[in-house]
Amino acid sequence: MALAHDGVPETLGKTSAGVAARLLPLVAIVALLVLACLVPFVASSYRLLQLTTVVIYSIALLGLNILTGYNGQISLGHGAFFAIGAYTTAILLERTGIPYWATIPIAGVICLLVGFLFGLPALRLEGHYLALSTFALAVATPQLLKFRLLEPWTGGVQGTYVPGFKAPFGLPLAWDQWLYLLSLAFAIVLFVLARNLLRSNTGTAIIAIRDHPIAAASMGINISLYKSLTFGVSAMYTGIAGALGALVAQFVSPDSFSIFVSLGFLVGSVIGGVASISGAVFGAFFIEFIPNFADQISKAATWAVYGSFLIAFMYLMPTGVAGFLARIWKRLRPLRATC
């Protein structure tokens, strides 16, 4: 009770400037969302495709952030779950009458299961060991997708086409505009869910396991269950992203899920800020646009420029873009209080 009483005058005593400072992020987020919804009506179709990819990547990166940033499990193999999500959608659309929008949650559920199962042996692994085994998963993924026995479903080396579709309810939207809005809607829901998950008791448990597993266990947290579940949830996010990715690309093939997809995810996640929710968005912009940018600098050695960017980013912003911005925001606190 004493605590509650102490709390009351403090909240009542907030100055209007303090309230403004707290409302500011909310206003900014709403403004950004409105802008994001307007994008498909102003951007060229090439830009729109790029931005759709950014939205999709941000979902995948959010999954990776939950696992790596908040739960402390490094994964270099999330491209595998992206591939499973994409192939689930492709196969369901090809072989069953399930409408395209329903394949996305199904892909999510399948990845949740696969991720949970992969998480069980991964429990015993920490740090580098987990990085290595997930790295092996990522390298093996294209080979597994090409495997002869799976060919009737996966289409083997050639891959398989994903049929296109129109906007529902007779909305006056082109295919790509509708797909962008659909991805954005999924992203918004998943981001809100992730934020709530991480702020709940479950989220506290997830973070406690990262920070001090033994202390967490002695507080009664079932570490193996939570770690595997986190792996599953993380795989689900990435799988949903993969399903959306397949709808955008309208085509899936083993070679589009090479090791570089997985490495790109980890890079984006770390560059964006691994233990943050907003970091997923920054990271998605990085992995979509920086390779293009590097290409403009040097056609011949694009990836050398990209690699240099990576090292420079890690040198200048060790906690990622989100961490960097948070630090600036803190620095500005004296300024914020005066205005």
Place this chain on the structure above:
Amino acid sequence: MEAFLHQLLSGLANGGIYASIGLALVMIYQATHHINFAQGEQGMFSAYVALVLVQAGFPYWAAFLLALAFGFVTGVAIERVIIRPFEQAPVLSVVVVFLGLLFIINSLAGWLFTYNVQAFPSPFPPGLGSRYLSAHEIGMIGVTLGTLLLIYLFFRFTPLGLAMRAAAQNPDASRLVGIRVGWMLALGWGLAGAIGAIAAIMAAPIVYIEPNMMAGILLYGFAAALLGGINNPWGAAAGGFIVGVIENLAGAYVVGTELKLSVALVIIIVVLVTRPAGLFGYTIMTRV
């Protein structure tokens, strides 16, 4: 039976390459507790240097030694210039830095030497071959065993080798007795670079040379290091030979060549789940 023996022996020959890469990985891991994801690319670049020298008219073994020296110097340089600033950084940042290195070296190789697949000469006379093994495979086993012997002698009998082992095991105490720990780490990187170069030069006549040649080999190297125990260099070498044999036999009799890489995945996961310290490694106890 004859076919089986052939598969077994050529598995051993490939295993030599994995053993070398595994050894290089362990060397860096022991000193810095980092896993060098760019190890394969460093070796690949050195192999290109050897190829260019051979094409320029150098005798093979001179080119070989120069490429080794190149691998050594670039290893030291990478440690001192790029990795050193991240000494205190979290694991994830270091992993991203290694990935950055991987991209840089891979791309530079493609830019300087083109992405075309090229043949690479083998120094061993064809007369060396036998019913079971080609000349190059026999030579490869010889080179690997020779490398392992030299490394063993270096660490066991030279003061510098002793200093390097000390620096890896207990940096603080080593510093107190006057060992320059920083340079010992850099030397370890250099040695790893040279060993990686040997692995790539030996692998190149078989897999042909191109910027992505080491991707699969690096994965087997990881599997080798983990199987043998990531804190035991000789374990990693033994692990390499075992992985080579398993890979070849599984490829020939069980899963076919298409799924060979997945064998490495299975090995890694089985080892980590059943015996995380590896066959010859030791478990590290931490006090909490």
